Amino acid sequence: MIVTTAGKNAEKIIKKAKETALLLKSSFLERGSHSISSFIEKYNDDVLMIGVEKISYHPKDGSSPFFFHPNSSMFRVKQLLRGDKDAFVEAAKLKPGMSLLDCTLGLGSDSIVGSLVAGEDGKVTGIESSKAIAFVVQSGLSVWDSSIKEMNDAMRRIEVVHGDHYEVLKKQSDHSFDVVYFDPMFESSIQSPGIQGLKGSADYRVLTPEVIKEAFRVASQRVVLKDSRNSSKFNELGFTVIQRNASFLYGVLEKNT
Numbered sequence: 001m002i003v004t005t006a007g008k009n010a011e012k013i014i015k016k017a018k019e020t021a022l023l024l025k026s027s028f029l030e031r032g033s034h035s036i037s038s039f040i041e042k043y044n045d046d047v048l049m050i051g052v053e054k055i056s057y058h059p060k061d062g063s064s065p066f067f068f069h070p071n072s073s074m075f076r077v078k079q080l081l082r083g084d085k086d087a088f089v090e091a092a093k094l095k096p097g098m099s100l101l102d103c104t105l106g107l108g109s110d111s112i113v114g115s116l117v118a119g120e121d122g123k124v125t126g127i128e129s130s131k132a133i134a135f136v137v138q139s140g141l142s143v144w145d146s147s148i149k150e151m152n153d154a155m156r157r158i159e160v161v162h163g164d165h166y167e168v169l170k171k172q173s174d175h176s177f178d179v180v181y182f183d184p185m186f187e188s189s190i191q192s193p194g195i196q197g198l199k200g201s202a203d204y205r206v207l208t209p210e211v212i213k214e215a216f217r218v219a220s221q222r223v224v225l226k227d228s229r230n231s232s233k234f235n236e237l238g239f240t241v242i243q244r245n246a247s248f249l250y251g252v253l254e255k256n257t
Contacts, residue, residue: 001026001132002039006051017050024048024131048132055139057132066133068140070151073109077116077151089117091242091250092179092224099123101177101218103165104184108137108158110226114181115154125159125177127168134162166211175220182207182215183226184233212237216253223253 003021005013014030021028026048029039039047040060047058056067076086088110094100096119102111105126115124128134138160146152161168169180184207207225215223225239229249234241239251 001046001048002043003028003048003050004031004036004039006049006054007031008052013050013052020048020050020135024135046132048135055136057136066136068136068144069107070112070144070146070155071107071109073112074146074151076109076113077146077148077154080113080116081148081150086113087244087246087250088113088224088226091252092181093222094118094179097121098178099176100125101172101180102126103169103180103182103215104128105134105137105160106183108141108155108160110181110183111158112141112151112154115157116150120153120157122157123159123177124157125161127161127163127165129162129164131162134160166214169211169214169218172218174217176218178219178221179224180215180219180222181224181226207233207237209237212253216255219253219255221255225251225253227251
């Protein structure tokens, strides 16, 4: 992956871009008068562009650039703050002080909502398999201003971990998180403009019984899976489906506690 700067104010951010390249073990290139597309064409590589206020990831496959935005979590947070319910929170039975391991972080919408509910005494960790996405989301969570204090605080509390969720799960001790959560990304599920930029870098691997077994070991209360209402994975992996009138459903594996 190539790291470069935005076209404007490059002198202010070149140090930050070089530090980012070093951190990500990537190549830094002076932007100069070159376009992002010319870098991609010449080097056949993804480009991470460091701006003054925004970091964007430009996949070499030509799909939409990816940058952090709280996406659906914004209106979900507002709903929760006014006392409404949230389907994810209900499925996971999240409460203040609980811990959540989000194995498929993406843009972090569910983690933001989970962090809001878990509060200052809770803990939310998100795993992201793409190094670039993990960096962009982590950076965004630390600086994005939603104009809602509770939401800003929730974003700042989330810990982002780059890695394969199966490998990360194997390193966790038994019952180390109250809830372990999966929201697998599939080609057919990417419809929202807010996540089009994830398309080229998302992890499309199908969940396996081995992964769920590790998740069940790590969870002290339950494992939650979000998927299409027509998905066969709920039944194949032993999840009890929570029926609701929506295109996506939640399945739950409860621990016998």
